[in-house]
Amino acid sequence: MKYIIIGAVAGGASTAARLRRLDEHAEIIMFEKGEYISYANCGLPYYIGDVIKDRNALLIQTASAFNKRFNIDVRTMTEVLAINPASKTVTAKNQITGKEYEENYDKLVLSPGADPIRPPLPGITNEGIFTLRNVNDTDHIKEFVQQKNVKKAVIIGAGFIGLEMAENLHSLGMDITVIEMGNQILAPLDFPIAAIVQQHIRSKGVNLLLNSAVTAFEKNNSKLNVLLKSGDEITADIVILSIGVKPDTRLPIKAGLKIGDAKGIWVNEYLQTSDPDIYAVGDAIEFKNPITNQSMNTYLAGPANKQGRICANNIVSGNVQKYNGAINTAIVKVFDMTVATAGTASKHLTKAEIKHIVSTTYSGSHAGYYPGAQEMSIQIAFSPKDGRLLSAQIAGYDGVDKRIDVLSSVIKRNSNIYELTEFEHAYAPPYSSAKDPVNMVGFVAENILQEKLKVFYWDQVATISDSDILLDIRSKEEFDKGFIPNAINIPIDELRDRISELDLNKNIYVYCLGGVRGYLAQQILKQNGYKKILNLSGGYQLWDICNKEIDQTKTAEITIA
Secondary structure (H helix, E strand, C coil): CEEEEECCHHHHHHHHHHHHHHCCCCEEEEEECCCCCEECHHHHHHHHCCCCCCHHHHEEECHHHHHHHHCCEEEECEEEEEEECCCCEEEEEECCCCCEEEEECCEEEECCCEEECCCCCCCCCCCCEEECCCHHHHHHHHHHHHHHCCCEEEEECCCHHHHHHHHHHHHCCCEEEEECCCCCCCCCCCHHHHHHHHHHHHHCCCEEECCCCEEEEEEECCEEEEEECCCCEEEECEEEECCCEEECCHHHHHCCCCECCCCCEECCCCCECCCCCEEECHHHEEEECCCCCCEEECCCHHHHHHHHHHHHHHHHHCCCCCCCCCCCCEEEEECCEEEEEEECCHHHHHHCCCCCEEEEEEEECCCCCCCCCCEEEEEEEECCCCCEEEEEEEEECCCHHHHHHHHHHHHHCCCEHHHHHCCCCCCCCCCCCCCCHHHHHHHHHHHHHCCCCCEECHHHHHHCCCCCEEEECCCHHHHHHCCCCCCEECCHHHHHHHHHHCCCCCCEEEECCCCHHHHHHHHHHHCCCCCCEEEECCHHHHHHHHHHHHHHHHHHHHHHC
């Protein structure tokens, strides 16, 4: 058998290695148009920021080492120009010698990856404007930074790579402006969790401009002027485009392969394209989201590596293993904070017309009496019908990673919030509490499903009628430091004695700092004959952060307009 793989890195290289482990005698050729076959794509911003000092540490596997270990014919700097499914051949070009030639195959694997988006804006080809996708991009950015004495950087796009670049360039002493067309950072997140992280970014002195579109770039001596739709200009020494990526589908389109609704390579459950002898993996493919059942692209290394293994199994053994899709579990370090997500955000569930309930809780990273505990904010979305967990988002510091992995596992297995209430974690004071944050998420969600707890949300506060009661049950000291307009204050410890001050016939909207005391107040009122009592999910803390972010975004828009 002869296997050809087009594209290396995560998907292609993992497919090639697995093919060899399964078939020692097959002829395997892997084409890679770049110089490197396997590198730590996710580590590139940290090399630019000098967190990773050794460039060679980014190179996971060299072509020669891969060839020696796996006996695979690795052809770097060789671009495949065309696929000819009828004759089962590919046309390749050695980019060093210019020689073009054909190779035949029995089975072909496509792993072309994705291309960074570079919109056709005036001046986008000016010196000093970069995208970051591979090692060569990294080298160019690092060289430019070192040689040009860069002081001011503009990052366009507040996705994962954009924020990592903002942090790493900031650590080099640069003045940073992040420009995002949307109303929040990190599109996979819902606004409340994004707002928490945005406040942290602003606290670092980063100029964060939301709802802002770039229209052009102009060269001004050694500087760059970034022109905004508002009419304002921002001066920079360097610009990093982090607008996003799109599947590289040029080869499959020319070959007549099916392209899906999400503009990626269509594959079936066995990662087989519309041609039965051609498979595809990685960033270029699309697959149905396990939650929404809608076609989507996944630009993550983890799924690509797993696809490579499954693809090789199916090629050698004959479609024996199905790929079940990705729930897009992701995590990113944003300065001192960590933010993570798994599943489908509430805003996307709403768009897909999937009914769900949202709940926000706060917990310490470990036992409060053990030094160094830090708060993490966890938002989940779950089905009102059976409690199936649909998404989880966490913003915090220590311990975010292990909680998101637990929640991701529950989502991936189509399990529900009841499992969270009994989740058995490793507990010792430096690592957790007797009731882990994962348990607390489950307890609150269970109370909501069983209607022991009824909630309302930060963006519903403005809809509360003047004839209703907005009740702040925090202490007077907390209330005096800030409160929601029109609220009355009866501290939770005084509520039983002062309950007669509340009209039995009115709707009561209760809030505390995070939600726990509000739940207690709700139970007291409910068991004393009050009929409609709702507790603010996420409490005053979340309401305050979200409104501060809205106000700061509006202020920034006015300032630059």
